[in-house]
Amino acid sequence: MRQIRYKLAFASFSIITFLLVGCSSKIMKSPISYSKENTLETKVDSVMKLMTLEEKVGQLNQYNGFWEITGPTPKEGQAAKKYEDLKKGLVGSMLNVKGVKDVRALQKIAVEQTRLGIPLIFGFDVIHGYKTISPIPLAEAASWDLEAIKKSAEIAAEEASSVGLNWTFAPMIDISRDARWGRVMEGAGEDTYLGSKIAVARIQGFQGDLKSNKNILACAKHFAGYAFAEAGRDYNTVDVSESTLQNTIFPPFKAAVDAGVKTFMNSFNELNGIPATGNSYLQRQVLKGDWKFDGFVVSDWGSINEMIPHGYAKDSKQAAEIALNAGSDMDMESSAYVDHLVALVKEGKVKESLIDDAAKRILKVKFELGLFDDPYRYCDETREKETIGSPAIQEGVLDMARKSIVLLKNENELLPLKKSGQKIALIGALANDKTSPLGSWRIAADDNTAVSVLEGLQAYKGNQLSFAKGADVAVGRTQFIWETKINMTDKTGFEEAIAVAKNADVVIMVLGEHGLQSGEGRSRADIGLPGVQQELLEEIYKVNSNIVLVLNNGRPLAIPWAAKNIPAIVEAWQLGTQSGNAIAQVLYGDYNPSGKLPMTFPRNIGQVPLYYNAKSTGRPIMNEPDSVFWTHYIDEKNTPLYPFGFGLSYAKFEYSDLKLSSNTFAKDGKIEVSINVKNSGKVAGKEVVQLYIRDLIGSITRPVKELKGFEMIELKPNETKKVVFSIDEKTIQYFTANSRWEAEAGDFKVFIGGNSEKTMEADFQFIN
Numbered sequence: 136m137r138q139i140r141y142k143l144a145f146a147s148f149s150i151i152t153f154l155l156v157g158c159s160s161k162i163m164k165s166p167i168s169y170s171k172e173n174t175l176e177t178k179v180d181s182v183m184k185l186m187t188l189e190e191k192v193g194q195l196n197q198y199n200g201f202w203e204i205t206g207p208t209p210k211e212g213q214a215a216k217k218y219e220d221l222k223k224g225l226v227g228s229m230l231n232v233k234g235v236k237d238v239r240a241l242q243k244i245a246v247e248q249t250r251l252g253i254p255l256i257f258g259f260d261v262i263h264g265y266k267t268i269s270p271i272p273l274a275e276a277a278s279w280d281l282e283a284i285k286k287s288a289e290i291a292a293e294e295a296s297s298v299g300l301n302w303t304f305a306p307m308i309d310i311s312r313d314a315r316w317g318r319v320m321e322g323a324g325e326d327t328y329l330g331s332k333i334a335v336a337r338i339q340g341f342q343g344d345l346k347s348n349k350n351i352l353a354c355a356k357h358f359a360g361y362a363f364a365e366a367g368r369d370y371n372t373v374d375v376s377e378s379t380l381q382n383t384i385f386p387p388f389k390a391a392v393d394a395g396v397k398t399f400m401n402s403f404n405e406l407n408g409i410p411a412t413g414n415s416y417l418q419r420q421v422l423k424g425d426w427k428f429d430g431f432v433v434s435d436w437g438s439i440n441e442m443i444p445h446g447y448a449k450d451s452k453q454a455a456e457i458a459l460n461a462g463s464d465m466d467m468e469s470s471a472y473v474d475h476l477v478a479l480v481k482e483g484k485v486k487e488s489l490i491d492d493a494a495k496r497i498l499k500v501k502f503e504l505g506l507f508d509d510p511y512r513y514c515d516e517t518r519e520k521e522t523i524g525s526p527a528i529q530e531g532v533l534d535m536a537r538k539s540i541v542l543l544k545n546e547n548e549l550l551p552l553k554k555s556g557q558k559i560a561l562i563g564a565l566a567n568d569k570t571s572p573l574g575s576w577r578i579a580a581d582d583n584t585a586v587s588v589l590e591g592l593q594a595y596k597g598n599q600l601s602f603a604k605g606a607d608v609a610v611g612r613t614q615f616i617w618e619t620k621i622n623m624t625d626k627t628g629f630e631e632a633i634a635v636a637k638n639a640d641v642v643i644m645v646l647g648e649h650g651l652q653s654g655e656g657r658s659r660a661d662i663g664l665p666g667v668q669q670e671l672l673e674e675i676y677k678v679n680s681n682i683v684l685v686l687n688n689g690r691p692l693a694i695p696w697a698a699k700n701i702p703a704i705v706e707a708w709q710l711g712t713q714s715g716n717a718i719a720q721v722l723y724g725d726y727n728p729s730g731k732l733p734m735t736f737p738r739n740i741g742q743v744p745l746y747y748n749a750k751s752t753g754r755p756i757m758n759e760p761d762s763v764f765w766t767h768y769i770d771e772k773n774t775p776l777y778p779f780g781f782g783l784s785y786a787k788f789e790y791s792d793l794k795l796s797s798n799t800f801a802k803d804g805k806i807e808v809s810i811n812v813k814n815s816g817k818v819a820g821k822e823v824v825q826l827y828i829r830d831l832i833g834s835i836t837r838p839v840k841e842l843k844g845f846e847m848i849e850l851k852p853n854e855t856k857k858v859v860f861s862i863d864e865k866t867i868q869y870f871t872a873n874s875r876w877e878a879e880a881g882d883f884k885v886f887i888g889g890n891s892e893k894t895m896e897a898d899f900q901f902i903n
């Protein structure tokens with residue numbers, strides 16, 4: 136029986152290769168040579184013509200890797216069903232398959248054993264690297280270095296594609312303002328302008344032009360509103376205004392479409408009471424309609440069936456009907472499409488034309504990936520071996536890691552460290568942790584593969600280095616968060632750490648979050664230093680206050696005591712495989728830090744969500760500072776601990792001479808704004824010069840400041856550079872009360888500085 140099916144498949148595959156007129160000889164020799172006249176559409180149509188309804192629905196089905204692929208075939212349960220579906224041509228894509236051997240084995244089934252031999256797409260969460268891990272995306276965003284971020288995505292694509300993958304579920308481009316939400320680590324922070332630029336850089340890095348098999352499909356996710364989960368609790372209800380949706384949440388997604396992203400992922404949350412997966416306003420009207428997105432939309436994991444507990448669908452069949460009609464093209468791991476869509480078409484509940492549209496979108500992308508030319512074009516064991524963790528990839532992630540570090544405080548120039556003659560105490564379990572810096576999105580990375588801070592510092596031999604753990608951050612098996620417990624009680628290591636600190640010239644404390652404390656499903660209600668670390672910090676401070684605090688974390692932390700008392704603070708996030716080397720190079724001044732915070736650091740969890748581009752309100756702070764009746768807390772300041780855009784350098788930058796080419800401009804005109812930046816420090820350094828505006832009166836109230844441009848400059852000691860920005864109609868446009876993007880006439884302020892708080896300012900007017 137199997138033999139016959141195989142033969143049939145082979146016969147039909149000959150037909151398809153014959154008809155496709157675009158297939159090279161790798162699969163089999165086609166009698167017809169490649170014809171350039173065939174457009175993507177005609178190629179897709181030629182396949183569509185051969186397909187049954189069942190096979191079209193099959194293209195919309197994505198399964199998670201489900202059995203020991205090169206072992207015996209599964210005989211029962213879900214795995215057996217998936218295996219059977221695969222052989223029947225009822226699977227369009229797989230996710231979480233690791234390595235060329237497994238990818239090839241599955242692709243072989245799709246190509247050789249199904250009736251039409253349509254190849255699969257292989258997706259994976261390459262969030263910040265595949266096996267060699269780069270900094271978490273929030274950290275990369277802190278670099279404000281678009282070229283470096285693009286390069287980092289390119290490197291990740293190179294490694295991932297070498298193991299047979301051709302699709303990453305990244306970048307996450309949700310603008311996130313709530314530090315409690317665990318997934319802030321996966322995005323570019325709180326600002327729409329910066330987030331849009333980074334979205335484009337990452338998409339370009341992953342995808343290139345897709346001609347090379349070193350590039351992979353990108354996926355703009357999660358569409359839309361996911362980061363606005365109430366109370367920062369993952370998967371929670373979202374309730375946002377039209378203005379926030381249009382002005383804050385949508386722009387990075389629109390930028391992603393304009394940059395040619397091939398796929399979108401919808402989100403788990405509801406929007407206006409309708410789950411995003413079943414939301415045709417989002418997927419059909421905005422994305423595929425207004426924005427003309429011509430790739431395909433994949434559901435989030437199981438999100439089609441999640442419409443049942445949402446209270447929006449009564450069962451999986453109705454969920455499939457709603458999702459498909461609303462424009463979700465591919466079903467990730469719900470089985471709802473493959474189980475029900477054929478019947479739904481027959482019952483007239485889903486139009487076949489909509490199935491056709493979804494299948495065509497997916498086939499088109501398969502053609503663009505070159506899979507019909509060669510389904511194994513990502514499967515090369517030699518390349519896999521040579522690429523994984525290659526020196527060039529390691530150098531690339533190290534470069535990105537250095538650029539992601541933010542210097543938050545440096546009193547009395549405690550940093551950089553002297554290279555000799557110093558007794559250095561290194562304290563904190565995270566300093567000797569080779570797994571935590573890899574973060575939680577490290578599906579393919581091996582434990583214990585990051586360079587620890589201890590190892591990084593050991594490479595500098597001039598000083599005497601002593602290490603004491605002080606206290607564990609997490610206890611238990613730390614592979615999975617549910618098996619990990621934060622150490623709330625064990626202080627037995629304090630004594631040793633105190634003794635080591637007493638005897639040192641400088642104490643370096645590496646404290647913060649365990650790598651599994653941020654990421655999906657890892658919201659926190661308390662964003663201080665976890666466990667007993669705050670106490671450890673205070674105990675060490677009592678015996679030696681000459682402390683450099685190195686933070687490891689996947690979100691902004693509320694650390695008011697440290698900010699007040701500790702002389703030097705370095706934000707080192709989770710920096711990936713080369714973490715310890717990058718940190719050591721910054722601490723020793725071999726790399727001068729230039730990162731700037733992409734998210735506000737609050738003083739207190741009670742202030743969250745706290746973001747720089749907030750509204751003034753009717754009772755802003757300056758009106759009646761001595762009264763109760765203005766917007767404030769009675770027990771905490773309104774201001775952040777560290778504002779958006781903040782970050783120091785070992786150089787010193789002075790801003791002067793803010794000048795406008797004119798104070799007014801009209802339609803089609805522009806103003807040039809210039810400023811001089813001088814390095815008055817002793818070493819060369821890089822500074823991110825930031826441009827903000829404020830629209831004083833709007834048809835919808837406007838934020839007190841909005842980032843509208845930035846430029847990274849490098850200055851030698853005593854050097855001055857003039858930085859010029861241009862302001863035109865596009866700069867001041869927003870989604871107004873007229874429900875369209877436009878510039879409104881009126882008065883504006885422009886601000887330039889090295890962070891969102893400390894700026895020089897001037898006024899200008901736009902005349903319509």
Ligand code: BGC
Nearest residue numbers: 230260304356400435436655
């Ligand atoms: C996440 C997505 C991810 C998907 C596949 C979901 O739980 O929300 O971001 O791409 O799983 O792993």
